[in-house]
Amino acid sequence: MPPRSQPSERQRRLGAELKKLRLRAGLSGDQAANLIDADRGRVSNIEAGRVDVPRNGLHKLLRAYGCAEGALFEGLMTMAQDRGKGWWDGYRNTMGRPALDLAELEARASGISTHELLVIPGMFQTADYARAVCETADEDDAAAIDRYVCFRLDRQRLLAGEAAAPYHAVIHEGALHTRVGSPQVMRKQLLRLIEVARAPHITVQVFPFEAGAFSAFSRTFAIFGGPTPELDTVRLEQPVTSAVLHDPVHLDRYARLFARLSELALPPIDPDSSPESHEDRDSLSLIQHLMYAL
Template sequence: MPPRTAPSERQRRLGAELRKLRTRARMSGDEVAALLDADRPRVSHIEAGRVDVPRNGLYKLLQAYGCEEGPLFEALMAMAHDRGKGWWDEFGDVMARRALDLAELESRAISVHLHEPSIIPGLLQTEDYARAVISSIECDRQHLERWVRFRLERQRALAGFEEYHVVIHESALRMRVGDSRVMRKQLLKLIEIARLPHVKLQIFPFEMGPYSPHSRSFILFGGPTPELNTLYREYSTSAEFTGDGHRIAEYARMFERLASLALAPIDPAAAPEDQKPQDSLSLLQHVLYELR
């Protein structure tokens, strides 16, 4: 089978992790090729995610690289033999590769830390809000409903996270998407979701002033082991997935700073009247009142 020309993010990430382990073990590509009874180009294709490595071959590699059996070993074996087939495949004809990769990553993530400065995050959107957002940026009406359905299907991942912590800027609450009915329904859904025990939702208020270092959205995905954490950033025509530990640590510090400056999260265990004054719930309720 010829090398694939467009590997998925999962395939690229597996190859990158194998390259890291090989480099740490100070093994050359030729040594790995001999171990696999393959040629040097095949090793390059494996590390680029363009070809798969057989289960017994991967086992040999991980042992040769000094990766002891444990969480990382098991996670890499699972990544290699997960063929990436999921509900997102049926949308492959209308969704960009980056969107399919994001859905697959969400399905595997253990935790999520997300910052959003301008719109309600996709996993928290109502159907009407999602339709209004997508219709404002996509002109292909023929596929609009399938794009909306894809976004709603992604929301199934929310129940599988051990932790979902999101910091949303107040501007996302006040930016009018659709009419006031759409916005009220959306804000009520935020309150509902924020009461889930594994969800922590905070609002970053206007009163905190400018925060230019954090003006872009980003998502930190926690993997089954720290080595498999992922930073995701989306741009107008592309997306970035990176497992670079230094960048992930940088954005983790950013997120901690944002969370420390944001209003207190909604306490799922407290009754509405027992919520702290000037917290995220009080601001959400204030915006709801203004939308009457």
């Protein structure tokens, strides 16, 4: 089978981790190739995510690279055996590689932490709000908009079920003020935000204006938990595309960044509490205030 031209993010990540381990072990590409009875070109393709490595071959490489059996070892073995199949298969001919990679990242994550500056996170968007976002993005293809909205709503299935992974969102207050669609669309969207926070695995916090500019300097990003911290992934949202980071320095930086954002944000939504119990300002009281003001 010829090398794939568009490896998925999971495939690229597996290759990058193998290369990192090989270099740390001080082995050359030729030495790695000898371990699996291959040539150096195949090792290069494995490390670029363009071809798969058989289970037995991966086991040999990890052992030779000094990767002890444990969470990282098993995590890499699982990544290699994963076929990348999921609900997103139905979109393979209509959505780009970045969108499919996002869906797979979300589905495989042990937990997700996200910081959003300007709009409500896609996981929490209503259909009308999502459509208004797509229309605002200078998209005039009605069929494409329908496709984007359906894809975004399908992603939300991740939040359902008893086995759903923890999801923690820190949303800048500016996103709650930004008018997306009509006042009615915004009102329903804010209500939806309160409703999703009722789930025990979902935490929603608002980063208020008075907390300062710290949130603005951190941009929009998401952290996807891996089977072990070394396999976490950071995804940065950018105007045209997105950037994916998995260097240990970046992982540590964004983990600390999110912890600080959460610390500075208002207390999370607790929909079970009554309005009368809100002696101090919290995320729920702010969202309700904005919702009733529309």
